Amino acid sequence: MTSQRQVIEVESDKPRRFVFVLMEQFTLLSFSAAVESLRIANRMANKTLYEWEVVGEGGTTIVCSANIEFKLDGDLPELRRDDTMVLCSGIGVQQATTRKLLNWIRREARKGLMVGGLCTAAYPMACAGILDGKRATIHWENQDSFAEEFDQVSLTKSVFVIDGNRMTTAGGTSSVDLMLKLIANHHGEELANAVADQLIYSSIRTDQDTQRLSVPTRIGVRHPKLSQVIQMMEANIEEPISPSILAREVGMSTRQLERLFRRYLNRSPKRYYMELRLSKARNLLMQTDMSVINVALACGFASPSHFSKCYRAHYDTTPYRERGSHATRLSI
Known part of the structure; x- marks a missing residue:
């Protein structure tokens, strides 16, 4: 310098x-x-x-x-x-x-x-x-x-x-x-x-800039309709939207939407949506004192039993054990 x-x-x-x-x-x-x-x-x-x-x-x-x-x-x-x-x-x-x-x-x-x-x-x-x-x-x-x-x-x-x-x-x-x-x-x-x-800081951001990367950048795919659907999913976690309505919103058939997700993300729209909801649920379990029932409702699950079943299938543990193990790690 x-x-x-x-x-x-x-x-x-x-x-x-x-x-x-x-x-x-x-x-x-x-x-x-x-x-x-x-x-x-x-x-x-x-x-x-x-x-x-x-x-x-x-x-x-x-x-x-x-x-x-x-x-x-x-x-x-x-x-x-x-x-x-x-x-x-x-x-x-x-x-x-x-x-x-x-x-x-x-x-x-x-x-x-x-x-x-x-x-x-x-x-x-x-x-x-x-x-x-x-x-x-x-x-x-x-x-x-x-x-x-x-x-x-x-x-x-x-x-x-x-x-x-x-x-x-x-x-x-x-x-x-x-x-x-x-x-x-x-x-x-x-x-x-x-x-x-x-500071070699060539792109100064303002309070109008958002903190996360755009959907296309995050998923590594630049497809406008796919990005639009994912944005709708992320904005509607508590009350999930059915794949048929998501498809209609972007001018596609449900079958076309299914093929789009399979081609670019190697999973169905339903699976991808479920992973988003479970990710939010895990954050809430780790970072809040919300009851497991309230976490389930906040993430669009109608019952604690269904939530627990889906959570275990994805994370190989139950919501209750997840919270307990997190509390133990923090106390060490």
């Missing part, structure tokens, strides 16, 4: 302070991408536009999901109204969301400061009640369970969302997109673009 970098002229008063709150098993990429964006903004402006500290419950050390230990700057602090709190979480966010943390979030949020959540951290924000009536996003793996638990939050599939003084991201590199947006808001597009160039 050349030392003769361009310095972006920006006006600034005192530096903006970010307080990153690391939760157990937080996602390293989401956190580091956010901090690096702020660091590079300082470097490109040749002045301290941003300051940050890294805190967490207990104030000593914390371990991320990559099993790397981090030394914290301190315990959960008293914040100023002009601070920005950024919660960083990852896998096992439910277990990492403690009563102490929730009480602290509520207390500090009452000051009116900006609160953000990276990756799965919309969960503690919602638990604390500070996302009620707000738009938000969360990592796609957690979308189903979040939607079931927090119907007072307007959940989107965007890579990031800023709604008033609340910010959420979908995880991974979406932290970069959020920080670039904030840098542009604070100090202009030129600086944000310079930061993106330093």
Whole structure:
């Protein structure tokens, strides 16, 4: 990297302070991408536009999901109204969301400061009640369970969302997109673009971009009618649509639809739909306290016995055993 970098002229008063709150098993990429964006903004402006500290419950050390230990700057602090709190979480966010943390979030949020959540951290924000009536996003793996638990939050599939003084991201590199947006808001597009160039980040996403790959990219098949049918399936898990209606919606016969799925996905439409529903069911079993009966209903199964039979045939275990083994793994 050349030392003769361009310095972006920006006006600034005192530096903006970010307080990153690391939760157990937080996602390293989401956190580091956010901090690096702020660091590079300082470097490109040749002045301290941003300051940050890294805190967490207990104030000593914390371990991320990559099993790397981090030394914290301190315990959960008293914040100023002009601070920005950024919660960083990852896998096992439910277990990492403690009563102490929730009480602290509520207390500090009452000051009116900006609160953000990276990756799965919309969960503690919602638990604390500070996302009620707000738009938000969360990592796609957690979308189903979040939607079931927090119907007072307007959940989107965007890579990031800023709604008033609340910010959420979908995880991974979406932290970069959020920080670039904030840098542009604070100090202009030129600086944000310079930061993106330093990060070799050539495609800056907005809050209008969705977090998951398109259906054709995910399944490796570019067939418009097949993509359309799969999108309808994904949008109608709780009340499945029959193959005949799906076929009619895209102007095909049921037999043609069957051949299409067999040719490109090596399974019937009914089988593919069942796998989607069982995948959502597994997420709900792993990530929520919903009863097995309610999980079955949320995934379009009329009875627990039918759900259990289908689940066992696909995953070689019952829903009850799946939940029990997951709870055991978390306690180890």
